[in-house]
Amino acid sequence: MKFIPFYLIFTLLIFVQACGNKQVEENKTQREQVIAVHDEVMPKMGQLKSLEKAALQKAEELQNSETPDQAKIDELKNLASQLNLAYEGMFVWMRQYNTEDGEKTPEEVKVYLDEQLVLVSKVNEDIKAALAKAEVLLKD
Template identity: 30%
Template sequence: MRVSAVVIAFVFSLVLLGCKEEKKEPNNNVQMKEVMAVHDELMPKMGKIGRLVGELNKLEDSTETGQLYKAAKIDLQEANKAMMDWMKELGDRFDYEEIMKGKELTEQKQLWLNEEENKVKVLKEKINGSIERAEKLLENKQ
């Protein structure tokens, strides 16, 4: 009788352990975190873009050099717009739970996330490049 009680307790323990849900992070959650990390890296640069646009705007005129300032300003404004458009599109495609809480994605949304990952990488290059070019132009002003 004593042996069967031990066996029953052992089997019961195995059943409980088997029912215990292992909480794994979905693969898309890792990818979404990487996408959002790039977003978080770029957001503070929006203020820098605004400041640079203001500086370039004051220097813009009809001279050749003034037109270089204008082109740099337009480049920055396009980078800023690209960021705003990307964020809107991300918000249109994914809900808060998917973006911030790691909610599992449908197959279609996983494809979209792959696209968004590529887009945010291009966006990063556009923003960083426009800032770098504007700063270099301003450093060389006479």
């Protein structure tokens, strides 16, 4: 009879430990997803800056032409701004991203990683949208 509470407590501890390990594994997978979204567009950072310069150069050339097309000039300047914002967005995200869990519980880490996945996905989308727009406007 004395051993029943001991076994009950022991079983409960094992159950809690098993659940905690599952959450830790899920968090590891979630962190890998966050990094994968980041890694998909990180190699394109140099391309963003090159296209930004090309857009500004083309806008300047149009500005100095005999018949400047102000709408096209504005469109190119807006593109350059969008490319720059996409570039800066990646670095803003990277500066605030925390690779260490610290004193957070596995549940707190999950919430943090869910938020980070949303943020880095937005950065990813912004970069892809800026690159797609640049491809259209700078194709000639």
